[in-house]
Amino acid sequence: MHQEHDMRPILKHPLNVRIFHYILLLSFLPLAATGLLLFFKPLSQEGMQLTYDVHIIAGIVMALDAVAFTIMAFDRVVLFIARVFSFSERDVKWFMVLGGYPQKFLLGKKVPIPPMNKYNSGQKLFGACVLIGGTVLILSGLVLWLIPHAAPRDIVWFLGQAHLVSGLVLTAFLPVHLFLAVYRFDDFKAMMIHGNVPYHDAAEYTPLWVKNEIAPVATNGEQLTSK
Numbered sequence: 001m002h003q004e005h006d007m008r009p010i011l012k013h014p015l016n017v018r019i020f021h022y023i024l025l026l027s028f029l030p031l032a033a034t035g036l037l038l039f040f041k042p043l044s045q046e047g048m049q050l051t052y053d054v055h056i057i058a059g060i061v062m063a064l065d066a067v068a069f070t071i072m073a074f075d076r077v078v079l080f081i082a083r084v085f086s087f088s089e090r091d092v093k094w095f096m097v098l099g100g101y102p103q104k105f106l107l108g109k110k111v112p113i114p115p116m117n118k119y120n121s122g123q124k125l126f127g128a129c130v131l132i133g134g135t136v137l138i139l140s141g142l143v144l145w146l147i148p149h150a151a152p153r154d155i156v157w158f159l160g161q162a163h164l165v166s167g168l169v170l171t172a173f174l175p176v177h178l179f180l181a182v183y184r185f186d187d188f189k190a191m192m193i194h195g196n197v198p199y200h201d202a203a204e205y206t207p208l209w210v211k212n213e214i215a216p217v218a219t220n221g222e223q224l225t226s227k
Helices: 015-040 045-072 074-084 089-107 121-146 153-183 185-194 199-205 207-213
Strands: 009-011 196-198
Touching: 009 199, 015 045, 015 153, 015 185, 045 074, 045 121, 074 121, 089 121, 121 153, 153 185, 185 196, 185 199, 196 199, 199 207
Parallel strands: none
Antiparallel strands: 009 196
């Protein structure tokens, strides 16, 4: 079977990962929108109060989603952390050409890209920001919501700044993440629908993952799976 036409499905995103991602997306979108409104304060007092209430509810949902997934899929969380915080010369080379995306979109040409593992260098950077920024948002948000008057004033100020910076960084990443997710449509469908990517797509964009981690399993058809 020629690799460029190999349509065998590879399970890249299991159901528990997809459910976590659905809830994360559906909670972070209103968090980002209401966070910007709370920062710029363009609404009336009643409108700002409603915005604050929505922000709190969405924050609770995101926090519960993160805690539940960490408890129920701890092995996957550990593996994800190991992946996104790994670093090699390939990552330097990837960032030197920004994954080839500017050349492809602006100049219409393809440049050599170093072979990637399950996540490319940009996805790893975004994943690290989500892990660190999301943790900061949840912990600082809990303090700012529940005990802003009980905690020391300097601590509250610092947590407020950390909450603001983390939120702005993740919000800035969001449109880029959404655009590239839709651009890589096979991977988008895998994360949002069925969990599978075609072998040829994985071999093109994540050849090291295919080479090192994909293993045949006895399932319906010729589905492949990995860690």
